[in-house]
Amino acid sequence: MSTARPADALRANDAPATAPVSPGMKKVGGVAGWIDDRTGAAKGVGYLMRKVFPDHWSFMLGEIAMYSMIICMLTGVFLTLWFDPSHGHTYYDGSYAPLQGVEMSRAYATTLNISFDIKGGLLIRQIHHWAALLFIVSLSVHMLRVFFTGAFRKPRELNWVIGTLLSMLALVEGFAGYSLPDDLLSGTGLRAAQGFMLSAPVIGSYLSYAIFGGTFPGEDILPRLYSVHILLLPGILIALFTAHIVLVALQKHTQFPGPGRTNDNVVGFPVMPVYAAKAGGFFFIVFGVIALMASLVQINAVWAHGPYDPNATTAGAQPDWYMGFADGALRLLPGWLEFTTFGYTWSLNVAIGALLLIPVMYTLMGAYPFLERWITGDNREHHLLDRPRNRPTRTALGMAALTFYGVLMFAASNDIMAIKFHLSINDITHTLRLLTFLAPILVFWATRRICLSLQRHDRNKVLHGRETGRITRTADGEFFEVHEPLGEYERWNLIQHDPVEPLQLEASVDDNGVVKQSRGRKWRERLSRFYFSEAVNPVTPAELAEAEHHHHEEVEAAKEPAAVGAKEHQD
DSSP: OOOOOOGGGGGTTOOOOOOOOOOOHHHTTTHHHHHHHHHOOHHHHHHHHHHHOOOOOHHHHHHHHHHHHHHHHHHHHHTTTTOOOOOOOOEEEEOOOGGGOOOHHHHHHHEEEHHTTTHHHHHHEEEEEEEHHHHHHHHHHHHHHHTTTTTTTTTTTTHHHHHHHHHHHHHHHHHHHHHTTTTTTHHHHHHHHHHHHHTTTTTTTHHHHHHHTTSSSSSSHHHHHHIIIIIHHHHHHHHHHHHHHHHHHOOOBBBBTTTTTTTTTOEEEIIIIHHHHHHHHHHHHHHHHHHHHHHHSOOOOGGGGGGGOOOOOOOOOOOOOGHHHHHHHHHHHHHGGGEEEETTEEEEHHIIIIIIIHHHHHHHHHHHHHHHHHOOOOOOOBOOOHHHGHHHHHHHHHHHHHHHHHHHHTTTTHHHHHHHHTTOHHHHHHHHHHHHHHHHHHHHHHHHHHHHHHHHHHHHHHHHHHEEEEEEEETSEEEEEEEEEOOHHHHHHOOSSOOOOOOOOOOOOTTTTTTTTOOHHHHHHHHHHHHTOOOOOOOOHHHHHHHHHHHHHHHHHHHHHHHHHHHHHHH
């Protein structure tokens, strides 16, 4: 029976249809072309491969953070195969003789087994811990580079907020990680965390009961921390890192000022083949350095602490460095901040340092780009980075914040300092309390003055040239040092930044001609004057031309005595 239709004869001479060949199949073929036919990924991958990245050592700080996080996750997968996050009691019968027969939790026992009975377990544990510390260090230093160079400005405010969230969540992830082994040190940290929760006004006891599943230590906290540590927070961190990398790829990369570099281009190397090879090699360098540290430098020796015992004391115990500032704030807050009203106890001497400090600090960090844009009125896109000296107020604010952080870090070791230096712990605490308020102000003032001085030095260098050390006498008997003009590239780096001045906002007038006094406008003007007061603007072309003319006259005057001396010698 024929299945041909009468209408088919009308298309008997049509050319057979062929499927179009995708760009990926044309260029690569094989598996890549097959994947592109089904996903259309060739265009996006091609864009990424042609993406140009500037070549500067400071950009590697963000790469170190990314590679450290990857190493953390790889080693964490290994550790999950043997770790048991349980409070269930057991008696240790492993290879570490001093603890054999000691009653402990399953979490602590499996940590000891990983360290002593699993081949390579101790190395992986130490790689995991060192990578976590390096992740937070590199992320923090990367954020400092972004802040002091102004890389957070439009259009990168969202990326700065993402970085702030990454930094804050990294602290929580680190705390959750080193609390899991259930040794005496980590157990003490968990006990302190439970006390912090109790200090929350009104809801403290309910919050602690909900998280710990009852009174301390409960049976639920370790499994819950384990889930948060290996599932929830890593998932959020990966999502934020992915968003960060995507935004970096979509936006033009920042670069330091230099020859041929403008706000409209990027001078550097494409991802393929140069940057991919360099980044791949750098990953293995980071991995190798962390592995070397883990092999040679011991960290978190849980067997030295023993299992957690609520009755045992841990004199001299210190948290990991990134939580030191919060511990220091707790030690500096005075006891009179705890009081009772309406039947509720307000333990602000604990709550401010333990519950409010970190959220408030990171909220201010995340809001800074928007605050600076509001104060300066600068809504332009910026792809060239600032020299920190050219933004004295921003640099001074950053140094003041670092000083505040440093004082709190030192305060976390006030007991150790008292023991080692044979000083009164009360005197140390009172001194650090005073420095908490005075040191940031002094550092702000000193940093701002240094930046302004450096700007004036750059300005004089552009106008008068580089000192040569040669002394010349003019025909009038005047002595002066000969200056050598700067090269155009060196001079460009000193004058390329934009001039600044305080905002002059006009008062708004209503329909009746009455001037509206806006409190926000007044504050904005005051902050703008504070931000740009005593600004040292770059040399203008007219000033540079006048300086070059003056320099030419000095050179000609210096030549006259030599010419007169030569003529007298001939006579």
